[in-house]
Structures are given as structure tokens and as C-alpha cells.
Amino acid sequence: MASSPPGDDVCDYLVVGSGPGGGTVAARLAEAGWHVVLLEAGGDPRELAGRDAPVPGGNRLPDDYDVPGFHPFASENDALSWHFFVHHYPQLAQRERDPAYRAEWDGRKVDGVLYPRSSCLGGCSAHNALIFIAPPDADWDDLARSTGDKSWCAARMARYLAQVERCRHRWLWALLAMIGIARTGHGWRGWLQTEKALPRESLDDGELVSAMANSALAALGAKRGWWQRLKVLLRSFGDPNDRSVLASAAEGLFYTPLSTRRHVRNGTRERLCEVADRHPHHLDIRLNCLATRVLLDENNRATGVEYREGVNQYRAHRHPETQHEVRQVRARREVILSGGTFNTPQLLMLSGIGPAEELRHLDIGPRVDLPGVGRNLQDRYEIGVVNRIDAPTWPSLRDATFERGDKPWRQWKRWGGGMYSSNGAALCVAAKSAQVHDGLPDLFVMSLLAPFTGYYPGYSRAIAEHRNRLTWAILKAHTRNRAGRVSLRSKDPTEPPLIDFRYFDPADDPAERDLKAVVEGIHRARRLAQPLFKCGILAAEEVPGPACQTDAELEQFVRDHAWGHHACGTCAIGARDDGFVLASDFRVHGTAGLRVVDASIFPRIPGYFIASAVYMAAEKAADVIIADAMD
Ligand SMILES: Cc1cc2nc3c(=O)[nH]c(=O)nc-3n(C[C@H](O)[C@H](O)[C@H](O)COP(=O)(O)OP(=O)(O)OC[C@H]3O[C@@H](n4cnc5c(N)ncnc54)[C@H](O)[C@@H]3O)c2cc1C
Structure with a gap:
């Protein structure tokens, strides 16, 4: 293990995680002319490819990534995956009734049910089932009501669907829309292509x-x-x-619209690669970099992130490795956490932002007492x-x-x-x-x-x-259940947290x-x-x-x-006094220069398929951040 001298690596915005949340916001900020560093714990699915690749799972790439019909294999491909094992119930006897429950797996104690997550460029957009279905208007209106922030209402959010989507499954309507006759709500010129497979x-x-x-x-x-x-x-x-x-x-x-481009998977990986090609001096994508701690100054302003550079540092990986270098990168403007529903609350807690009493027990010095971090975990x-x-x-x-x-x-x-x-x-x-x-x-x-x-x-x-x-x-x-919770097992940043859904x-x-x-x-x-x-x-x-x-x-x-795979809500938007974590502009309560943009932000689980809602929220986050920078 080696360390880089602190303070010599600076950007405007620092984004952690390249999934639908982080990838979307990082691309927009770079396009707006800011210098963005994106830290992603995993590698690039394409660089991991190769029949003779020494990477387990690499021999099935890039097909597992590209081919829509191979998405189940992508979700189990060791080269891309973090294998979480979660509790559906607190009682062991009830957990053991599930045929999917495993006490051990691959020679290690896991005590839970597999919950696949993708750790690579693109996050879970690299292995998901590609279904792109936007939430109904009522869900956005509900969020606007619960937060008292009208900018979340459906009428205002609709434009983000149009901004994200490049719809290619309603050709005739695209033409009619061009001459102002049809109004389908679709986007025709966005960056995420959607198609229909028949x-x-x-x-x-x-x-x-x-x-x-x-x-x-x-x-x-x-x-x-x-x-x-x-x-x-x-x-x-x-x-x-x-x-x-x-x-x-x-x-x-x-039918189910899919996020494919000419029937090949597309997601935030493609978005980021395109923006990095166009703006190489604005978007610096750093792969195999696991963020371990947000750096806070004495006023709880986020000034940067400490991270471990090295492959497979996280122990949810099937073949974890320990060789790494510890580095720091500073953000002149803001740090944006987009590690997903399990990892963003983990990173906040590792940084002293969370339930103070519990953090003390784990020997983590609390910086901001926010009991809501990790709570409100929901799924379908x-x-x-x-x-x-x-x-x-x-x-x-x-x-x-x-x-x-x-x-x-x-x-x-x-x-x-x-x-x-x-x-x-x-x-x-x-x-x-x-x-x-x-x-x-x-x-x-x-x-x-x-x-x-x-x-x-x-x-x-x-x-x-x-x-x-x-x-x-x-x-x-x-679903009505809000009882689920993500909590730290230890202060070791490579150890996956305890994920307890309490179905x-x-x-x-x-x-x-x-x-x-x-x-x-x-x-x-x-x-x-x-x-x-x-x-x-x-x-x-x-x-x-x-x-x-x-x-x-x-x-x-x-x-x-029963199972679920749209986990969300662990850093939800809402009032601090009501136990929520974020203001409606994505800022972490009690801090400055720190926001969260991923599936963890939703106080209630939206729609049927969550990725579209994350893409839309991330486009909104980019607008909010850029507008704040102009003030
Ligand atoms: C098997 C499966 C199929 C799915 N199918 C669909 C579907 O068809 N349609 C749909 O709408 N939704 C689907 N989903 C859900 C959807 O893909 C996710 O909810 C969505 O990707 C969440 O986006 P996110 O930005 O919150 O985080 P993620 O997509 O989880 O991305 C987080 C990224 O952050 C990185 N990261 C985490 N911690 C750190 C750290 N400390 N340092 C650096 N990097 C870090 C991770 O490596 C990862 O790349 C599916 C999910 C699964 C598991």
C-alpha cells in the first residue's frame, strides 16, 4: 500500500459512482464546462472483455454486456458484479424458509439471499433487464407534495424524460411530432436510445x-x-x-421498451464514453477507484474524497483483492455521491454522517447526526x-x-x-x-x-x-414497507454493510x-x-x-x-426533523458542498421500474447544480 500526497489533485465536481444517477450527472456537468472527476469502483465492461482474459467472467464479455437476452448472465458475471447477500427478515428461521437463502457461498459465510449489483462503468445499467418505463405522473406529484417543492411535480419532470430519451419505437409519431401534430411525451433526441424488440x-x-x-x-x-x-x-x-x-x-x-441502441445495450457507460471523447479535458473517469471517505472541513463542508485505487477492492466482489494505493482528490465546488442504495449510505456513515450513537460504537467520530441515513430502505x-x-x-x-x-x-x-x-x-x-x-x-x-x-x-x-x-x-x-435498513457492520470500507429489508x-x-x-x-x-x-x-x-x-x-x-431488485430510499429527500437525509435540491442536511444523486433519494419507491426515475432525477440534479453554480 502506498499513499499519494494530499491536496495535489483538484477538480470542480467530484462524482462517486457511474450508474444511472452518477453517470448522468457527471456527463451533464462536464458538458457544461466544469472539470469533473468520476470515481468508479469497477472497471469498464469492454476492457474486461476477451476470451483469454485473466478476469473471471471476462470470457463472456462483451456479449453479456451487449446482448439483451444475456442480461441474467451479466448480473452474475464476476467481472462486473458485486454479490450482496441480504436479509429479507430479521428472524433466521424465516430467512431459512426461502429456497434462495444461502448460509454459505463460495466458501464464505453469507447468511442471506443474493442481491446482484453491478460494479463497473455504467453501474447497474450494465446488467439490468433494460426495461425503460417511466413513473406515472402521480408519483412525481406525490414527491412534490411531500417535499413541498413544486419543481418535482410531474408537469416539470416530464421534460427530463424527453431530455434523456431517444425513442425509436414509435417512428410514425416521431414524424408527426416534428410537424407538431402528435404529443406522446417521448424524447426523440436524448442520449438514451429506447427500442422495442419483437x-x-x-x-x-x-x-x-x-x-x-x-x-x-x-x-x-x-x-x-x-x-x-x-x-x-x-x-x-x-x-x-x-x-x-x-x-x-x-x-x-x-410492451416493454428497452434501453438498447440498434438492439445493443446502452446506458450511462455509453453516455460517459461519448462525453469523455467530446470533452476529454472536462471529464476524468477513474476506474477501479473505491471511495472510502468524504473529506469534510471543520464546517462540515465536503472538500474531497479519499479512495483506494486498485482492482476489486470491495469484498462483495467474488475475487476481492487487497493491493491498492490510498489517494485523495479535492473538489473546489462539490462532492456528489452516487454509489447506489447500499453504498451511498455506507459512504456517508464511514464519513461520520449518520446515526451518531451507532457510529460511536463502531469507533467512527460522528460529524453530522443524521439518524435517517440507511433507513427507509424500500423495494418492490x-x-x-x-x-x-x-x-x-x-x-x-x-x-x-x-x-x-x-x-x-x-x-x-x-x-x-x-x-x-x-x-x-x-x-x-x-x-x-x-x-x-x-x-x-x-x-x-x-x-x-x-x-x-x-x-x-x-x-x-x-x-x-x-x-x-x-x-x-x-x-x-x-409497496408500503419502509422498515428496511442499511447499517455498517464495521468501519472497514471494504466490508459490505448489513442490508435488512424487513419484508x-x-x-x-x-x-x-x-x-x-x-x-x-x-x-x-x-x-x-x-x-x-x-x-x-x-x-x-x-x-x-x-x-x-x-x-x-x-x-x-x-x-x-418473494424478492425485489429495485432497492431505494436510504438517503431520502425530506425534512431533517422528520428523519430524512436530503433537502429537495439533493444536499445532505447539516453539510455543505455535498449532494446525493442516485436511487437512494426517493422517499417512496416510484413507478414499476426505477432506472428511468433515477435518470430523470439525475438530469434534474444537473440542472439544479449548474443553476446554483451560476448564482
Ligand atoms: C438484476 C437487476 C435487473 C434490473 N433490471 C431493471 C430494469 O430492467 N429496469 C429498471 O428500471 N431497473 C432495473 N434494475 C434496477 C436499476 O438498474 C437500478 O436501480 C439502478 O441502476 C440504480 O442506479 P444508481 O445510480 O442508484 O446506482 P447503481 O446503478 O447501483 O450504480 C452505482 C455505481 O456506483 C459504484 N460505487 C458504489 N460505491 C462506490 C464507491 N464507494 N466508490 C466508487 N464507486 C462506487 C458502483 O460500482 C456502481 O457502478 C435492475 C436491477 C438489478 C439488480
Whole structure:
């Protein structure tokens, strides 16, 4: 270990983390002419690529990164990943009921359920399932109300969607928009391209097409509200980001827009590389740099960051390393933390910003007593209903081995088509459960041509090996649970924090309405599958399985199997006196020159898929920071 002399490395803005939050804000600040240093703990997925690469997982790159259909492999690729193991419940006995629970993994004690995170240039935009669905207007209006800051209202946030997005899945409307006829709310000239994948091969698969058509009819033809749903479908053409859908938070049938550019993944990695090419003197991206502490002066003004330069420094990495150099970089203007929902609160606490009493116990000198840091951890609840067909594989997946060079890979490579141009999602239905509390649809049911029952080590292999399954993935949005928490285990910056979601905590949801809503989701998924059983396409339900029928049985099943992957809220915006961490302009209470811009900022979990909300909030953050700099 060596150290650089402090104080000789200075920039205007220092950003920690290159995901949808940090990548977006760093790019904007550099474009505005400021000198930005971006510290990212991981490497560049493309530089890690190579069949003979010594990096474990490198032999599957860049395909795991590029190919939409390979996203499960990206999320388990050791070259890109931080493998967190989290608690869904405080009680060990309940934790152990989950088949995804592991006491040990890879020779180490982990005591939890795998929660994949990407640590590389692009953050989780490098491995996520690419779904880009913006939150309904009501979520932004709610944030504006709760913070008393009107700049968060939907009418003001809509422009950030347009600023981010380069929509390429509604061509005709793009033309009509140019001559001022159509108003879809889409952005046509942003930096994140969105597309629709409709692999032609799936249309040749008669069984699959009729399966989806039957389910679509089942979804539309439910007794109540079928006309309303049909109207939404006709008006929006199945586009969940259409202005009319976001404004009315409509129920209905939708396709899933993906963040791809000519059917290759794009995210903040591409954004940052483009800006660094255009403004090499303004954007300095430093890879393999793990920030370990925010440097604060005597007035609690952030003046810089201390970091460890070296590969795989964090122990959530499968192959952690210890060789590193300790360095410091100073920020003339501000430090912006964007390490994500688990790491930003960790970094704040390591810097003495958090619950003072707990920090003292860990021998960390408290600088700002902010008990809300790490609290308010939220996620969605998800569950899978898995069906099997009576054949070894869906015809459209016959040639799929999920390896470079197989037939679908060649189709994707040649013209961006084939089954791998899709992330696997076929039909999507947004619906209101009987438990809905704010009038917004709270169930999102997606059919996937794969077995998917959540995250556990090796889950991506199971997807490749079982090509005759259909999963209805049920996602419960607008969950009530705020009881989750991220806390430090020690003052060692390389040790992952304790992540305790406290699912279905009775304090937040005494009537168990979230649990009941997920059970309703299972009933709905079973109804969607019924016509497919009737016409003999589906052979059997494997999960939860025929033995699980009563509501009580299903509730226990949900408790034992639910998972989530949109964690947020651990440095939420709100009043300091109410236990929140950030002012509505992203500043950390009790400090100066320090902001947070990532998924941790949301007091309530927004929309169905969170990445779009993070991109939009980060664009807003850039506007706020640039405006403040002009004052
Ligand atoms: C498997 C999976 C699939 C998903 N699919 C979707 C989807 O289809 N659609 C959707 O909307 N959302 C999806 N999500 C969620 C979404 O991708 C994330 O919520 C989003 O990326 C969060 O953005 P962020 O900026 O908060 O942080 P992140 O994306 O987590 O990025 C944080 C970055 O900061 C770096 N970092 C952390 N700590 C430090 C430090 N101390 N020093 C330096 N660098 C640091 C990390 O290495 C990482 O690169 C998915 C998530 C998972 C896990």
C-alpha cells in the first residue's frame, strides 16, 4: 500500500459512482464546462472483455454486456458484479424458509439471499433487464407534495424524460411530432436510445403466438373494465410511456421498451464514453477507484474524497483483492455521491454522517447526526408463477444455448434480430389490486420465456438450461414497507454493510395489504394461464404448484419466496426533523458542498421500474447544480 500526497489533485465536481444517477450527472456537468472527476469502483465492461482474459467472467464479455437476452448472465458475471447477500427478515428461521437463502457461498459465510449489483462503468445499467418505463405522473406529484417543492411535480419532470430519451419505437409519431401534430411525451433526441424488440422468430412459433394472444384476450376480457383497457391499448398502441398512460396511470396491456441502441445495450457507460471523447479535458473517469471517505472541513463542508485505487477492492466482489494505493482528490465546488442504495449510505456513515450513537460504537467520530441515513430502505415485492410446456423447448428457443456463436446470437449480431434482441419479456399487464391505496395500478405481470423465481447463485444457468418454461413474473409496485435498513457492520470500507429489508413489516402494513396484493397477483397470473392450459399449450404449473391453493397457503408461499431488485430510499429527500437525509435540491442536511444523486433519494419507491426515475432525477440534479453554480 502506498499513499499519494494530499491536496495535489483538484477538480470542480467530484462524482462517486457511474450508474444511472452518477453517470448522468457527471456527463451533464462536464458538458457544461466544469472539470469533473468520476470515481468508479469497477472497471469498464469492454476492457474486461476477451476470451483469454485473466478476469473471471471476462470470457463472456462483451456479449453479456451487449446482448439483451444475456442480461441474467451479466448480473452474475464476476467481472462486473458485486454479490450482496441480504436479509429479507430479521428472524433466521424465516430467512431459512426461502429456497434462495444461502448460509454459505463460495466458501464464505453469507447468511442471506443474493442481491446482484453491478460494479463497473455504467453501474447497474450494465446488467439490468433494460426495461425503460417511466413513473406515472402521480408519483412525481406525490414527491412534490411531500417535499413541498413544486419543481418535482410531474408537469416539470416530464421534460427530463424527453431530455434523456431517444425513442425509436414509435417512428410514425416521431414524424408527426416534428410537424407538431402528435404529443406522446417521448424524447426523440436524448442520449438514451429506447427500442422495442419483437423477434421475428417468435412470430414463427405458432404455439407461443397463440399462447400470448390467448393471454392477452384473457387480460382484456376480464369481466370488469375490459372496455377501458381496450381503449388504453388503442390510444397508446401498447406503449407504457405514452403521455396518456403516464398522466392517467392507466391499467392495460403493454410492451416493454428497452434501453438498447440498434438492439445493443446502452446506458450511462455509453453516455460517459461519448462525453469523455467530446470533452476529454472536462471529464476524468477513474476506474477501479473505491471511495472510502468524504473529506469534510471543520464546517462540515465536503472538500474531497479519499479512495483506494486498485482492482476489486470491495469484498462483495467474488475475487476481492487487497493491493491498492490510498489517494485523495479535492473538489473546489462539490462532492456528489452516487454509489447506489447500499453504498451511498455506507459512504456517508464511514464519513461520520449518520446515526451518531451507532457510529460511536463502531469507533467512527460522528460529524453530522443524521439518524435517517440507511433507513427507509424500500423495494418492490416480486414473485414468479412458473409453468411448463409438454416439450423439451419452445420452438423459438430450440437453437438457444445462450453462448456466443449459437444461431440466435448470429441473428442478433447480423441484424439485431432473433430471440436475443429481446430481454425475454413478452406480454405485460398493469392492473390495480383490490388492496390499492392510492388509485394507481400496483401490479405489473410480465410473461417470460424462462423459469424465474428470483436471484440465487446460478439462477442464470437455470434459465439457459430450462427452455420449456413460461414464468409470470409479478411485481407489486407502490409497496408500503419502509422498515428496511442499511447499517455498517464495521468501519472497514471494504466490508459490505448489513442490508435488512424487513419484508412485510407489520408496523407499516398491519393489515398485510401488500401480501394480499401479491397473492392476488398470483391468482391473476393463474387466470392468464388458464386459456393456455385449456388449449393444451401449457402442461403443468411448477411454482407455486398445485398444492398451493388457499389464500393462507399462497400468503406463506409469498413470504417464503418473494424478492425485489429495485432497492431505494436510504438517503431520502425530506425534512431533517422528520428523519430524512436530503433537502429537495439533493444536499445532505447539516453539510455543505455535498449532494446525493442516485436511487437512494426517493422517499417512496416510484413507478414499476426505477432506472428511468433515477435518470430523470439525475438530469434534474444537473440542472439544479449548474443553476446554483451560476448564482
Ligand atoms: C438484476 C437487476 C435487473 C434490473 N433490471 C431493471 C430494469 O430492467 N429496469 C429498471 O428500471 N431497473 C432495473 N434494475 C434496477 C436499476 O438498474 C437500478 O436501480 C439502478 O441502476 C440504480 O442506479 P444508481 O445510480 O442508484 O446506482 P447503481 O446503478 O447501483 O450504480 C452505482 C455505481 O456506483 C459504484 N460505487 C458504489 N460505491 C462506490 C464507491 N464507494 N466508490 C466508487 N464507486 C462506487 C458502483 O460500482 C456502481 O457502478 C435492475 C436491477 C438489478 C439488480
